[in-house]
Amino acid sequence: MRSAVRLGAGPGFAVDEVTCVDDHRGWSATEVSSGYRVVLVRRGRFRRMADGRPTVVDPTAAYLGVPGEEEHFAHPSGGDVCTSLGLSGTLWRTLAGESRPTRPTVYVDARLDLAHRRFLAAARSGDPAFALTESLLPLIGLTLTRASPAGGASGGPAPARPRHRSRASAPHAIVDVAREAIAADHPAADGLLPLAELLGVSPYQLSRAFTRELGVSLTHYRNRVRVGRALDRLESGEPSLATLAADLGFADQAHLTRTVRHHLGHTPTALRRLLATAT
Numbered sequence: 001m002r003s004a005v006r007l008g009a010g011p012g013f014a015v016d017e018v019t020c021v022d023d024h025r026g027w028s029a030t031e032v033s034s035g036y037r038v039v040l041v042r043r044g045r046f047r048r049m050a051d052g053r054p055t056v057v058d059p060t061a062a063y064l065g066v067p068g069e070e071e072h073f074a075h076p077s078g079g080d081v082c083t084s085l086g087l088s089g090t091l092w093r094t095l096a097g098e099s100r101p102t103r104p105t106v107y108v109d110a111r112l113d114l115a116h117r118r119f120l121a122a123a124r125s126g127d128p129a130f131a132l133t134e135s136l137l138p139l140i141g142l143t144l145t146r147a148s149p150a151g152g153a154s155g156g157p158a159p160a161r162p163r164h165r166s167r168a169s170a171p172h173a174i175v176d177v178a179r180e181a182i183a184a185d186h187p188a189a190d191g192l193l194p195l196a197e198l199l200g201v202s203p204y205q206l207s208r209a210f211t212r213e214l215g216v217s218l219t220h221y222r223n224r225v226r227v228g229r230a231l232d233r234l235e236s237g238e239p240s241l242a243t244l245a246a247d248l249g250f251a252d253q254a255h256l257t258r259t260v261r262h263h264l265g266h267t268p269t270a271l272r273r274l275l276a277t278a279t
Contacts, residue, residue, distance in 0.1 A: 012091030044080025101147035110263035171209035
């Protein structure tokens, strides 16, 4: 079952919080998109198939929908909560031009995650004409940059995939399963070697797949997930950085601070203030 709550609207766009409580592994019936939208996951994960290619959608992967696109969804992991940004055709063309995105699924790095959180805070401000619209621009800009024909996760076009490669060993399939294991805190996700063994691929193959598909290393991706969890806790008012570091598996508070600063350019203390004053 899917429900939506309107969080705000502005000139040419509307933002909804979409909650899905479905729990099924099979693909849904075909859904045809009626407009332009950007969907970012706040909590949970699910699978989406568009143009015949399935992918995992979670807080590290957003997707773009365009009119007339046929989609199928599966929810093998239970419910999820998403932010759905519906854009008018005029606003879409203003921001993205006339071309369709070549990468409909885009990597959500920590900076885009922070822009998403600040956009949601602005949606609660009650000022759609200025605060909400202003916060929309960096969010959409970052997303479209990663999906543009000249962009993509690694700053270049999506690489061609050999036609002879088996589905099970295709880089996108390897990355999807690895991402699910990391999101679920599977014990094997504590290291590259056990994770590769779990997936039945070589460590080199696993490492190369992440760089090829997302444009970042597996190590960078794992830390990105931990930084996202740190943002969740900081946004909720976590008072102890030492406790936060220990809970998220960092060596110590200094390690947490270095990692967060590397991904976001801010210390955890500065982010706590930033998130508290976002409205």
